[in-house]
Amino acid sequence: xxxxxxxxxxxxxxxxxxxxxxxxxxxxxxxxxxxxxxxxxxxxxxxxxxxxxxxxxxxxxxxxxxxxxxxxxxxxxxxxxxxxxxxxxxxxxxxxxxxxxxxxxxxxxxxxxxxxxxxxxxxxxxxxxxxxxxxxxxxxxxxxxxxxxxxxxxxxxxxxxxxxxxxxxxxxxxxxxxxxxxxxxxxxxxxxxxxxxxxxxxxxxxxxxxxxxxxxxxxxxxxxxxxxxxxxxxxxxxxxxxxxxxxxxxxxxxxxxxxxxxxxxxxxxxxxxxxxxxxxxxxxxxxxxxxxxxxxxxxxxxxxxxxxxxxxxxxxxxxxxxxxxxxxxxxxxxxxxxxxxxxxxxxxxxxxxxxxxxxxxxxxxxxxxxxxxxxxxxxxxxxxxxxxxxxxxxxxxxxxxxxxxxx
Amino acid sequence: xxxxxxxxxxxxxxxxxxxxxxxxxxxxxxxxxxxxxxxxxxxxxxxxxxxxxxxxxxxxxxxxxxxxxxxxxxxxxxxxxxxxxxxxxxxxxxxxxxxxxxxxxxxxxxxxxxxxxxxxxxxxxxxxxxxxxxxxxxxxxxxxxxxxxxxxxxxxxx
Numbered sequence: 001x002x003x004x005x006x007x008x009x010x011x012x013x014x015x016x017x018x019x020x021x022x023x024x025x026x027x028x029x030x031x032x033x034x035x036x037x038x039x040x041x042x043x044x045x046x047x048x049x050x051x052x053x054x055x056x057x058x059x060x061x062x063x064x065x066x067x068x069x070x071x072x073x074x075x076x077x078x079x080x081x082x083x084x085x086x087x088x089x090x091x092x093x094x095x096x097x098x099x100x101x102x103x104x105x106x107x108x109x110x111x112x113x114x115x116x117x118x119x120x121x122x123x124x125x126x127x128x129x130x131x132x133x134x135x136x137x138x139x140x141x142x143x144x145x146x147x148x149x150x151x152x153x154x155x156x157x158x159x160x161x162x163x164x165x166x167x168x169x170x171x172x173x174x175x176x177x178x179x180x181x182x183x184x185x186x187x188x189x190x191x192x193x194x195x196x197x198x199x200x201x202x203x204x205x206x207x208x209x210x211x212x213x214x215x216x217x218x219x220x221x222x223x224x225x226x227x228x229x230x231x232x233x234x235x236x237x238x239x240x241x242x243x244x245x246x247x248x249x250x251x252x253x254x255x256x257x258x259x260x261x262x263x264x265x266x267x268x269x270x271x272x273x274x275x276x277x278x279x280x281x282x283x284x285x286x287x288x289x290x291x292x293x294x295x296x297x298x299x300x301x302x303x304x305x306x307x308x309x310x311x312x313x314x315x316x317x318x319x320x321x322x323x324x325x326x327x328x329x330x331x332x333x334x335x336x337x338x339x340x341x342x343x344x345x346x347x348x349x350x351x352x353x354x355x356x357x358x359x360x361x362x363x364x365x366x367x368x369x370x371x372x373x374x375x376x377x378x379x380x381x382x383x384x385x386x387x388x389x390x391x392x393x394x395x396x397x398x399x400x401x402x403x404x405x406x407x
Numbered sequence: 408x409x410x411x412x413x414x415x416x417x418x419x420x421x422x423x424x425x426x427x428x429x430x431x432x433x434x435x436x437x438x439x440x441x442x443x444x445x446x447x448x449x450x451x452x453x454x455x456x457x458x459x460x461x462x463x464x465x466x467x468x469x470x471x472x473x474x475x476x477x478x479x480x481x482x483x484x485x486x487x488x489x490x491x492x493x494x495x496x497x498x499x500x501x502x503x504x505x506x507x508x509x510x511x512x513x514x515x516x517x518x519x520x521x522x523x524x525x526x527x528x529x530x531x532x533x534x535x536x537x538x539x540x541x542x543x544x545x546x547x548x549x550x551x552x553x554x555x556x557x558x559x560x561x562x563x564x565x
Binding site: 075 | 421440
């Protein structure tokens with residue numbers, strides 16, 4: 001492709017992302033589904049042939065990769081072990097319950113005739129809530145100042161660790177060559193992956209002084225370039241070794257988060273991350289073919305209903321584990337519903353590994369439904385809280401005298 | 408008095424302070440420097456946002472609350488609650504036209520619009536000098552008027 005064509009492609013992508021973002025903001029929605037829809041519409045499989053403006057260009061692949069690395073880098077940066085340790089009992093009780101949501105995905109995978117690995121990936125898609133959507137909504141709704149925020153963010157941190165370990169394993173299994181559990185190649189891949197992750201974890205928890213020195217510069221420009229260089233090298237290197245670049249970036253983020261530079265990263269690099277992440281979501285849309293997505297409409301909706309209900313139940317019980325009132329627990333439940341970026345990272349792994357194309361289409365459709373459902377539920381939480389209170393009041397009446405349940 | 412400090416992953420730091428009755432002030436410092444101030448009227452209530460501040464505004468507000476706020480102001484921009492008027496100190500030296508005259512003789516108030524509100528003579532301060540007060544070399548007149556009037560007055564005292 002000629003350079004002019006590539007530049008024009010980039011222009012079309014950025015314009016589509018800008019328009020999609022503007023519409024989503026106007027509708028009070030998360031921008032994530034808007035970016036994906038933009039990608040679907042303009043992509044090589046778009047429904048309107050004359051709108052198929054963007055081929056899968058190399059620059060999109062590059063920005064998409066950087067998007068994943070920076071997304072996970074920031075999650076690692078905010079990874080706060082103290083949050084887990086402070087209230088470990090509540091975190092582990094709530095987080096353990098939350099883990100059960102993965103079973104819904106696993107069961108659906110087998111129902112749809114997926115392999116064990118594919119079903120395991122679907123379990124991850126269904127399990128992992130969207131830190132990006134949830135944190136943004138918490139701030140916009142002002143819940144961030146209330147007690148439920150602590151349990152919601154605690155749950156998200158718990159999920160982040162689970163997903164880091166999970167990605168390390170499934171990425172190795174999926175990309176390790178054989179594509180099935182039990183093959184020698186896959187086992188070697190998992191082994192390599194775990195060793196690399198262990199080394200990165202060591203860097204995260206012991207290597208702070210080194211990272212501190214590497215990033216020590218007064219110039220914001222130098223700082224930005226160094227972070228991007230290190231993150232890209234580590235992510236790319238990990239991928240070369242067959243380890244998930246996302247996991248590598250997560251631990252690198254944790255290493256930087258322990259230094260005095262953490263706040264500066266926010267200031268200098270957040271806009272970079274947002275740009276690449278937007279392209280990442282757009283690229284997920286590009287890779288999606290509506291003709292594979294439409295036949296999956298019923299499974300997508302069924303999965304959304306069942307797993308949404310699952311998150312509501314485990315979120316509510318998680319809130320109670322934190323000692324929150326019924327109303328605030330209902331908020332935790334509502335907040336945990338949204339799915340987003342991680343589910344798409346998993347979908348991207350499925351594409352890279354040439355697994356059943358239905359899996360990634362299912363994941364994309366699912367994220368579209370759940371990201372919208374999550375934001376709508378949170379903005380309508382007053383109704384949900386009323387419903388929960390009425391429902392629970394009815395239940396306790398039916399069961400006879402209620403225990404000292406109100407806080 | 409207890410201040411509760413919490414790390415809010417992905418957002419920043421949260422500080423909480425019990426203020427009155429059951430109410431609690433919640434201050435959220437975002438990583439990007441934005442500061443949100445909330446008030447929760449009782450433990451069951453939802454927090455209501457009071458302020459959304461930039462880093463600079465938050466620092467300013469903080470120093471006011473701390474009692475440490477003051478601002479050095481140059482006299483060119485001095486604003487006192489007198490409208491356009493301000494207070495000036497005018498030295499009367501030996502060859503001044505008004506030295507030896509009473510205030511009513513010099514008629515400066517009618518000509519310039521400036522009032523002499525006090526006179527400093529050595530260690531002594533004479534407040535509200537009456538029209539018969541005689542100005543002498545070495546006096547310092549404390550005068551009230553706007554910028555133009557003050558300039559006119561100072562010129563006529565030379």
